[in-house]
Amino acid sequence: MPEKLVVGNWKMNPPSVADAVALGRDVAAHGQTGVAVGVAPPAIALAAVADALRGTAVAVYAQDLHWAERGAFTAQIAAAMLVDLAAGSIVGHSEVRRDQCDDDARVAKKLARAVEAGLRPILCVGESAAQHAAGEATAVVARQIAADLAEARHASLDRLVIAYEPVWAIGTGTPATGEHASAAARAIRAALKRAGLDGERVPILYGGSVSARSVGEFANADGIDGALVGGASLDADEFGAIVRAFA
Ligand code: 13P
Numbered sequence: 001m002p003e004k005l006v007v008g009n010w011k012m013n014p015p016s017v018a019d020a021v022a023l024g025r026d027v028a029a030h031g032q033t034g035v036a037v038g039v040a041p042p043a044i045a046l047a048a049v050a051d052a053l054r055g056t057a058v059a060v061y062a063q064d065l066h067w068a069e070r071g072a073f074t075a076q077i078a079a080a081m082l083v084d085l086a087a088g089s090i091v092g093h094s095e096v097r098r099d100q101c102d103d104d105a106r107v108a109k110k111l112a113r114a115v116e117a118g119l120r121p122i123l124c125v126g127e128s129a130a131q132h133a134a135g136e137a138t139a140v141v142a143r144q145i146a147a148d149l150a151e152a153r154h155a156s157l158d159r160l161v162i163a164y165e166p167v168w169a170i171g172t173g174t175p176a177t178g179e180h181a182s183a184a185a186r187a188i189r190a191a192l193k194r195a196g197l198d199g200e201r202v203p204i205l206y207g208g209s210v211s212a213r214s215v216g217e218f219a220n221a222d223g224i225d226g227a228l229v230g231g232a233s234l235d236a237d238e239f240g241a242i243v244r245a246f247a
Contacts, residue, residue, distance in 0.1 A: 002203040005161060005226040006243045007038035007061060007122060008233025009090060009207070020045035021052045026236030028056040033247040035226065039233070040090055043077055050085040061122065062089035064096050067109035079117035088120030088159075090228075092148055094167045104147035112151035115160075122161045122228065123148055124207070125188070129168035137166065137180070138187035145191035154196055162188055162204045163228040169208025171230060178221030181206045185223030212241040219245040 008027065014020055020041045027039055040061040041049045050060045062085075066076035082089060091114055092107035102110075107123070114121045125144040127137040141164065149157070164184045169176050176184075185204045192199030206218045207228035218224050226246050233239045 002201055002225045004035040004246045005038065005203050005205060006035055006229065006239075006246055007040060007090075007163075007205065007226070008229050008239050009040045009063065009093070010042060010233060011063070011095070011230060012042055013234055017045045017048050021048050023234065023236060024049040024052050024058065024060075027239060028053055028058045030236065030240035030243065032057050033244055035243050035246045037243055038087065046082070046085050059087040060085060062086045062119075063093065064091070064100075065089050065110055065114060065119070067106060067113045069113070079113045079119055082119060083117055086119065088122060088161075089114050090122045090124060090163070092124045092144075094124060094126060094165060094170060104144060107148045108151040111148055112153070115152050115156035120159045120161065122163050122205070124163045124165050124228070126165040126167050126169075126184075126208070132166060132168050137184055141184050142187050142191040145188055146195060149192075149195050149197075157197060160197070160202050162192075162202055163207045164188060164204055164224075165207035165228060167208075171209065173209050175209040175211075175214045175217065176206070178217040178224070181218055181224050182222040185221075189223065210242060212238045212245075215242045215245040 038059040038061050040063050062082045065079050066073050091110045096102050111121050125141045127140040131140050166176050189199030203225040205226045205228045206224050210227045210229045211232045
């Protein structure tokens, strides 16, 4: 059985570093449930939140990283800068693919850099609204998995996490169904196997409008091991309820 894991992706929230530290402390105050918990603060708050959460059970993740080791990459963050602060990093989030023009080739390089540096990658895949309407979800995620893993050495992927995040479900208040998420998880595990990995051991998180109200659908879905939570992770009590649903 893969490990259970719930991670809050705070995106470009909350408004200040002090608010981020306070939110991190509130998340940690919920205590342990047997489910691994992480938070991904914005880069500017990463060091302060990492400091505040040191010694707690809550792991800190970055939201993105650059693929290069160092150099002339204005505004970017290298894996080596993250290793002392973060357990891992989200890679390939659809908002980064959309706003920073990340394609699968760049995502593959970022994933390889993350694992080489010892960061646990949470690789995001998922179909767009148009692909969903065309019934292409499972084909799209299989294609993304193959392309996004192309640069990483297999031996370094033993702590890989996949987040299945259908783009049409993110921030819309309309999550996928558990059945849809399970079908995607099956396609992801088959693609991991084709890539030479033991897909049965890789945790697959669902992300897209997960709330305390909708989480039961995913906590009970076959093949789903946790959640990557956006908006609802900004409320520590609601996030705590989502974590407990997977316990
Ligand atoms: P929401 O939970 O706000 O839909 O965001 C999901 C997400 O993108 C997490 O990475």
